[in-house]
Amino acid sequence: MKRDLASSTRVLRGAPRAGAHGAGTLLLSRSDVERLLTPDECIAAVEDAFRQHALGKAPPPGILGFHAEEGSFHIKAALLTLDQPYFAAKTNANFPQNGARHGLPTIQGVVVLCEAITGAPLAVMDSMAITALRTAAATAVAARYLARENCHTALICGCGGQAPAQLRALLRVRSPRRVYFYDQDRAKAQSFAAALGTEIGLPMEPVADLAQAVAASDIVITCTTARRYFIERGMVRPGTFVAGVGADNENKQELDPLLLAHGKLVTDLTDQCCAIGDLHHAVDAKVMSREDVHAELGEIIAGRKPGRASDEEIIVFDSSGTALQDVAAAVAVYRRALADGEGTRFSLNA
């Protein structure tokens, strides 16, 4: 006999439980996660995760990748000790033709969250909102430590699914008076600027001239699928904070190797950026080595390395996306769901 939850909502009304022990695994759908995970909580969780890593309390996270015919799968997993130890494994499928061929999102996936005292699976949740918010949160944390206080203008390159999360998170830590949007598809930039302008109530401007927009911006965020860099060193004026967010596999690139080599480079995880981030291309191009990396973000958060030293520095954040962020965000969602009595219980081990 089939039990079907898809066509039902909230059939059973159990009282919220205090803990997870013996209560089954908590299921959280995409809309559950979107509702439960606020940018502020996600930023705080991600900042703390990077700090714990820098303090040696979170071992290096791991990645596995697999190529299918039409796309790829990757797994990102990490342990993170907060008040108690947690482990999360995120399985994401990345199938670029999904939209055109199947009317499905490019990226679909699942996060499995376990406590790391007995290993019990606490929660299974959709990965989409986790991925978007934890990625945006890393940019926001980096901007908090590395962007100038007085940033008046921000540019977002790439008006896909990641862009709104990036902007919303950035606005929690900096207050630009004007935001530019750039996309190869100009209509996309226009509709984004219109939609987010209405939502956020700031002047939003779609731009056609990339070089001009970069030169006019205090903060530049790239979140594209580019496979060849488009932000050139010569475009970026002194004092700018640049966050390269798109490069999350070895074939993707957004930032001029010379920009990385001549700016102050901060990574999320240097090992990982050497393998799949923009840093990887800069090292390949022999314009810098991994020893030229100024710091990992966690080292700056933990006070072990200095952040911005002057208003003139160009600082680049190479964001390759780490499982530390996933576990931090998943724990934040899980705790919020417990506190609010949200989610669906399923006894996986019954």
Next chain:
Amino acid sequence: MKRDLASSTRVLRGAPRAGAHGAGTLLLSRSDVERLLTPDECIAAVEDAFRQHALGKAPPPGILGFHAEEGSFHIKAALLTLDQPYFAAKTNANFPQNGARHGLPTIQGVVVLCEAITGAPLAVMDSMAITALRTAAATAVAARYLARENCHTALICGCGGQAPAQLRALLRVRSPRRVYFYDQDRAKAQSFAAALGTEIGLPMEPVADLAQAVAASDIVITCTTARRYFIERGMVRPGTFVAGVGADNENKQELDPLLLAHGKLVTDLTDQCCAIGDLHHAVDAKVMSREDVHAELGEIIAGRKPGRASDEEIIVFDSSGTALQDVAAAVAVYRRALADGEGTRFSLNA
């Protein structure tokens, strides 16, 4: 509001659906999997997975491992193309103190099964029965190709959770007239022999003298948590098939390196056995190299390498446990659940 499935069974009675598209992800609990996955279907699925791998249709699977304070997590993941491509990622927690301290099983975990055309998550299922049955299925497949036809006696070393599955699967491919059980805890071997004797209706004998039992057995299966080998080369008589099942991380060992070096050695995956199987210790002991491995199991199934050449050969199967088996077993469970209209639907992406 909290929806609670733990305290309910089969609240909603939806008609079985033909496919998974848009129908939500199928949730399968431990008892669902136990009910749906038969040894015969699992053996067939695992045999086919090894064959596909040998034919180059399944890329090498991947592993990630993480050490927590009281235990460890590992992730095993693989792509497998059957009539359509599938991907599965299994997250298993291994916490040896769980029983004594928390009344929980040592191993708990979750399998996420996706189709690999769009990457959609088809199913989330408990891993315990999958792990037990797919491990036993590999032993059975290996025995089918590598044990003598006329095996009269079998010995199972280690009377933990894996032992019954090993015996049940073995009996699908060979017909011993007597089965011996050995465990360091003699009472355990006694109660196992009694319980399985009643279930299976064969003479089952707990043994105290390991060397004598090995010397009297045509098939020897080790499924223990040993960290130092206990099956010595000198114990094993000509013609025996030995399956070393316990060693699934680099600290575990069951079989004398000299037994591997002087027998005909077949692995599930040679790369993986060089890292975490009994082979790893034999190579470390410098009594053999990876070039001395006779074949991977899939090569024998696919007819690319010969199996047993004589009734006198000692053949050793080094079973480190592969994600190929997990994805094969998960697909078999999923298909059976669809056919039978079993499981619980949850719209993860809603």
